[in-house]
Structure formats: structure tokens, C-alpha cells
Amino acid sequence: MTNLLTIRDTEITLKHTDRLFIDGQWVAPAGGTSLGVTDSTTEETFYRIAETTPSDMDRAIAAARRAFDDSPWPFLEPHQRGEYLRKIAARLRERAEEAGTYWTRQTGVTFGIAKHSIARVPALFDYYADLADSYPWVTLDNPEFAAFGAVVNEPVGVVGAIVPWNTPLSLAAYKIAPALLAGCTVVLKAPPEAPGELWILAEIAEEIGLPAGVLNVVNGHRVVSDQLVRDPRVDKIAFTGSSAVGRQIAAACGERLARYTLELGGKSAAVVLDDYDLAAAAAAISQQECSINGQVCMSLTRVIVSRHRHDELVDALASTFGSVRVGDPFDPETQIGPLALAKQQNSVLGYIEKGVAEGARLVAGGHRPAHLDRGFFVEPTVFANVDNRSTIAQEELFGPVLSVIPADNEEHAIELANDTVYGLNNAVFTNDVDRAYQVARRLRSGTVGHNGFKTDTRMGFGGFKQSGVGREGGAQGVFPYLESKTVLLDGTPTRFQ
Missing domain, CATH: 3.40.605.10 (Aldehyde Dehydrogenase; Chain A, domain 1)
Structure with missing residues (x-):
């Protein structure tokens, strides 16, 4: 081998x-x-x-x-x-x-x-x-x-x-x-x-x-x-x-x-409806965010969930995404490698600092990995109680950072998802395919996936x-x-x- x-x-x-x-x-x-x-x-x-x-x-x-x-x-x-x-x-x-x-x-x-x-x-x-x-x-x-x-x-x-x-x-x-x-x-x-x-x-x-x-x-x-x-x-x-x-x-x-x-660019939302299993949602979102180390314009980095389920989803994401293995990208055990450039690493770490300064709660990651003394690495990071108008919720970070945003109800969740200058990609998590279609039609983005990050470029790709x-x-x-x-x-x- x-x-x-x-x-x-x-x-x-x-x-x-x-x-x-x-x-x-x-x-x-x-x-x-x-x-x-x-x-x-x-x-x-x-x-x-x-x-x-x-x-x-x-x-x-x-x-x-x-x-x-x-x-x-x-x-x-x-x-x-x-x-x-x-x-x-x-x-x-x-x-x-x-x-x-x-x-x-x-x-x-x-x-x-x-x-x-x-x-x-x-x-x-x-x-x-x-x-x-x-x-x-x-x-x-x-x-x-x-x-x-x-x-x-x-x-x-x-x-x-x-x-x-x-x-x-x-x-x-x-x-x-x-x-x-x-x-x-x-x-x-x-x-x-x-x-x-x-x-x-x-x-x-x-x-x-x-x-x-x-x-x-x-x-x-x-x-x-x-x-x-x-x-x-x-x-x-x-x-x-x-x-x-x-x-x-x-x-x-x-x-x-x-x-x-x-x-x-994009600042895509994962809208998690009340009927969907939070552990499954956390696993799907975390796995997707590992792809290309978060350096993807389509990444589902804004996670929108009902306020009464917010803390449970935060805990699940902190467990799944926070425990992702960071290391040498040629090591088959590695799930996230380094960012591409020193300036990109500095940019992402700067956004993380701004997120804390603006009041979001850092629950996982947020630093350079302590066990790696070189390379442009950033720990998989999760923020809780993120204000949708804050910098980390509105600007494209291009790194492994998730922002969990509480919503009052389903209508508010759709409103929050659309409250951005971007409109590239979104996802809706629900067991009801009819609700998924109805919400998808209301989300203002070029692609909407069901129960995870989905795209099919043979069907065309682009943004609103x-x-x-x-x-x-x-x-x-x-x-x-x-x-x-x-x-x-x-x-x-x-x-x-």
C-alpha cells in the first residue's frame, strides 16, 4: 500500500x-x-x-x-x-x-x-x-x-x-x-x-x-x-x-x-425544521464543512434552528465538528487540512476574534491547533447565539467556522435565511418532503438541498x-x-x- x-x-x-x-x-x-x-x-x-x-x-x-x-x-x-x-x-x-x-x-x-x-x-x-x-x-x-x-x-x-x-x-x-x-x-x-x-x-x-x-x-x-x-x-x-x-x-x-x-461568494443557510433529528443534522453539516476545509463558497455556515432547540443543536455540533481531526492532508486519518494561505488563516482567525467581540458564544475551536507548529491550520469552530446581523453571520469567512442562529419559528427561520446579500446555496432539514419543497421555493438562492449539502452542476449552478x-x-x-x-x-x- x-x-x-x-x-x-x-x-x-x-x-x-x-x-x-x-x-x-x-x-x-x-x-x-x-x-x-x-x-x-x-x-x-x-x-x-x-x-x-x-x-x-x-x-x-x-x-x-x-x-x-x-x-x-x-x-x-x-x-x-x-x-x-x-x-x-x-x-x-x-x-x-x-x-x-x-x-x-x-x-x-x-x-x-x-x-x-x-x-x-x-x-x-x-x-x-x-x-x-x-x-x-x-x-x-x-x-x-x-x-x-x-x-x-x-x-x-x-x-x-x-x-x-x-x-x-x-x-x-x-x-x-x-x-x-x-x-x-x-x-x-x-x-x-x-x-x-x-x-x-x-x-x-x-x-x-x-x-x-x-x-x-x-x-x-x-x-x-x-x-x-x-x-x-x-x-x-x-x-x-x-x-x-x-x-x-x-x-x-x-x-x-x-x-x-x-x-x-455565499453565506449559505442550513434551515433545520422542528421535526428533524438534531444529531443527524449536526453530523451532515459537520461532514460537509470538512470538504476543502471550509474553503467553499457553497458551505452551509449559517445554521438556523428554532430557539427552543438551539442549545441542543449547538451541543451536537460542538461534539461532531469540534472533534474533527485536523492534520496533514496526506494522512488518510485527517478530516480537515490547513487553509491555503497564511493571509487566509489570519483572516479567518480575525473573523473569529470579531465574532467573540460582537457577542457570539464560542463553543468549539477558534484557534490554531496546539499540536501543529506549522501550516496554515484553524481549528473547526462553532459559535452559538449568533446575531444574524453580526459580521460572522453576514460576511463570507472561507474557513471551518459555523454560526448557529436561533429563530422564533419556521417563518422567522426563512426570513433569517434570506436576510443576506448572498444567495448561492441553502438547505432545509425536514422529514416532510412537501414541506422541504415549500420552504425551498421560498429560499432565495440558486440551489436548495434537502437534509444536507446537495448540488448537481449538470443541472446548472449559480447564485441570486x-x-x-x-x-x-x-x-x-x-x-x-x-x-x-x-x-x-x-x-x-x-x-x-
């Missing part, structure tokens, strides 16, 4: 850490500088990656523009582009464990979760490849003033895709796969803190012979992201990240009427309010990468006869 703790010591297998993938080639960065990528458990730099300069970003945008305007790519039949997606899927399956290793070291997600989650990414590329023959690329109509009428869906153009450090490969896939299927070309801006899996994706693009300029992979900080957002050669921005940055992107795109989709604009995943995830065109002709083209 492989000792997982030795995986951290394996050699870095990326072939071109000193280069960027632009126009189908690995090119040296114009500035000749590199960025260190930190192992979140050891706090040591375990590899360095080429740093993208504004000059490099300009080259990447120009390459994507040429590939869209001057190459056959947008005019291929969808199934032809789908074949490239299938090749990407096949190669990703071969390198899934390798990609999981980078994800674990960069962000602290346990290796078991990393392997399981990344193993699902190839299926996403296959899913969109399967849509090539069934998606309504052309819809015929009966026009009033022409012999032939059709609404055709055509690629929107050059896409700037920007993804964060918490789950970079899967979030990139939800943008790249439908964009490429639609016939767009892409500039993918990888997070400088966690670029490894996306460099693997670039290597795969080269290996399968994806046409030059169709996918360009760069990285960098805010200056090059802003450049990508504002460049008039870029037709659409697809962004996942904070709501604060999302608002800036929307404003910048609005200035030039560029298209955009935004998958942003400040949790985003548009949807990713599923068949509806293709639409943002298309423009609809009405065609009216005096006769019927041969292919439609």
Missing part, C-alpha cells in the same frame, strides 16, 4: 514551470520573473512558476483573437470540437492523481477529497462533448416576411476565464469545456497561488494538438486580471471569486458592454443577488458562450430541405 505521506516528497512533474502557454507554444515570460508556490502544510515553497507580465497577457489575448478571427475553429461542426474535449478528458484521467497532489499541497484539501473530486473533472469534458449533437445550435421558425427563418447560436468570441485558488481545475473546466464546444477561444488566467493543475491542462492541450491560440494559459495578480477584463479584444469574461471583485468586473465590462458571467450573474454547468452552461442570430432568407438552404 502506498504511504500517502511520502507523496509530498515526489518530484515535480510539470514540464514547463518556467514558461507560459500562449498560441500553442510554451514561451518564456517577458519579465523573466517567477512566483513561488507554497505548500500550505509545511509553509515551504515547493516549486516556482513563470510570472505573467502585461506584455505576456497582451500576447495571449492577441493569440486568442487570431484563433477566433482567422482560424477555422469557430466554424468547425460542434462534434468536431467535441472530439478535442474527449481527448482532454482521456488525458486528464491519466493524470488525475498527479493533479490531486498539486491541489492538496497548494490549498490543504485532503488528498482523498482531491483525488475523488478531480476524478470527476474528465466526465465534465465528456458531458459537454456529448452535447455536441443534441444542443439546439439552430432552431427553425416560420417567419412572417421570409420563406425561411432560423435562430442560430454562434460563439460569443474570445473568452477571458479567471478562476480562484480553492478549486482551480474544476472551476476552469466549467468555463473551458462549454466555451470550446461553442467555438470560442480562451485566455485562462490561473491563480498564482495554485497554478499546478492548470499547467497540466495546458500540457494536455499541446499533447492533443488543440489548434494554436484556442486555449492560452497564463497566471498573475490583479494587474493582469484587470488587463484581461478591460481589453476590447475580449468579448466575454467568465469569473469565479469574491463578490467584491465580481462587482468591479461587472462595472468594467459594463463600460464596454462586454458579456460576463460571475460565480461569486450578490452571489453572481448567470449559470454554469449543464446544458444552460453553454448559453453564456453563445450569441443568438436571426437569419431570414428568401429560400430554404439545401441542408434544411
